[in-house]
Amino acid sequence: MNCPLETRENAALLVSHAARELAPDMAVRLDRHVAQCAACSQFIERQQAVWEALDRWRPEPISPDFNRRLYARIEELDRQASWWHRLTSPLRPMPARHAMPIAATAMLLLAAGVLMDRSRVPAARPVQAQVEMLQPEQVEHALDDMETIRQFDRAMRSDSPDPKM
Amino acid sequence: MGGAAVALDYDAELMLRVKEGDGASFAVLLEKHRSSVIHFVYRMVQNQAVAEELAQEVFLRVYRSRSTYEPTAKFTTWLFRIATHLALNSLRDGKNQRYEDRLDEQTEDQPARQLADRRPSVEQSMVLEARLDEVRRAVASLPAKQRAAVLMHKYEELEYSQIARVLNCSESAVKSLLFRAYETLRARLAYMA
Numbered sequence: 001m002n003c004p005l006e007t008r009e010n011a012a013l014l015v016s017h018a019a020r021e022l023a024p025d026m027a028v029r030l031d032r033h034v035a036q037c038a039a040c041s042q043f044i045e046r047q048q049a050v051w052e053a054l055d056r057w058r059p060e061p062i063s064p065d066f067n068r069r070l071y072a073r074i075e076e077l078d079r080q081a082s083w084w085h086r087l088t089s090p091l092r093p094m095p096a097r098h099a100m101p102i103a104a105t106a107m108l109l110l111a112a113g114v115l116m117d118r119s120r121v122p123a124a125r126p127v128q129a130q131v132e133m134l135q136p137e138q139v140e141h142a143l144d145d146m147e148t149i150r151q152f153d154r155a156m157r158s159d160s161p162d163p164k165m
Numbered sequence: 166m167g168g169a170a171v172a173l174d175y176d177a178e179l180m181l182r183v184k185e186g187d188g189a190s191f192a193v194l195l196e197k198h199r200s201s202v203i204h205f206v207y208r209m210v211q212n213q214a215v216a217e218e219l220a221q222e223v224f225l226r227v228y229r230s231r232s233t234y235e236p237t238a239k240f241t242t243w244l245f246r247i248a249t250h251l252a253l254n255s256l257r258d259g260k261n262q263r264y265e266d267r268l269d270e271q272t273e274d275q276p277a278r279q280l281a282d283r284r285p286s287v288e289q290s291m292v293l294e295a296r297l298d299e300v301r302r303a304v305a306s307l308p309a310k311q312r313a314a315v316l317m318h319k320y321e322e323l324e325y326s327q328i329a330r331v332l333n334c335s336e337s338a339v340k341s342l343l344f345r346a347y348e349t350l351r352a353r354l355a356y357m358a
């Protein structure tokens with residue numbers, strides 16, 4: 001095999017090899033090459049030294065009250081959501097099982113009304129119905145998620161350009 | 166990483182149960198991923214208090230998004246995308262003290278502690294502490310995107326495809342990011358062998 005250090009793309013194989021990520025057959029082929037190539041051998045040695053140095057960096061212990069604090073925030077979130085739910089529930093659409101017979105009845109009455117008096121404007125408008133189908137928290141989440149993704153993508157774009165990434 | 170794929174499918178299944186209102190499944194996900202999220206964010210921002218605060222925000226967002234959750238990607242990819250986004254934002258906003266400043270303070274603090282500690286292993290501890298400090302500085306010196314890639318690759322063992330989705334780039338771009346990051350780290354840390 002050609003020396004992987006000849007191109008950056010292949011040199012990345014040596015990084016994967018040091019991380020033991022390669023498929024066994026590729027690892028064997030690379031080992032054979034490394035055994036007779038001083039440059040690759042040195043590369044692997046240095047990469048493994050980095051790997052071991054990073055292993056020394058143990059994480060800090062987690063605060064014992066981490067879960068308690070999180071669940072308190074979740075509880076608060078649920079409390080606010082249920083308050084919001086109660087506040088807006090009169091505006092919400094009815095569950096489908098209740099709404100369907102009512103809608104069918106309304107359609108019949110509407111059809112009868114149209115037949116009786118064609119000059120009248122229909123009472124129900126589809127656009128309004130669609131707007132009502134959106135739950136307030138769905139809109140809130142969607143806006144929040146859209147903002148998150150927008151910020152993230154902006155962060156990715158504004159990060160250092162390719163050579164310095 | 167076949168085992169990880171099976172575990173991730175299970176995570177998505179748990180998240181779907183959370184979506185249906187099962188709080189116990191959320192608790193399982195939290196227990197399973199809490200450490201990796203906190204440790205990842207800690208190594209990004211190098212401040213434990215800030216890391217825990219950001220990790221809380223990560224899990225709050227997971228919980229808040231439950232009703233709209235769709236398993237279009239592996240659960241951990243989604244989780245680390247949120248965590249990376251928040252860590253990068255925090256770094257950009259400068260909410261936590263700059264790494265170099267803080268690391269300098271830590272180094273300045275050391276002589277007092279070392280004078281107080283006169284156990285025989287003090288010299289050895291000093292060498293280890295100095296090396297650890299060098300590791301932290303070397304990682305902190307990496308551009309944020311390279312840093313995130315290295316931390317996800319080295320410590321969290323995410324696949325290249327997952328890191329690519331988290332960082333919103335191609336797999337080959339991830340390999341290139343990692344190559345450059347490790348190149349910097351080799352120049353600074355390889356002498357430790």
Ligand SMILES: [Zn+2]
Nearest residue numbers: 003004037040
């Ligand atoms: Zn070679």
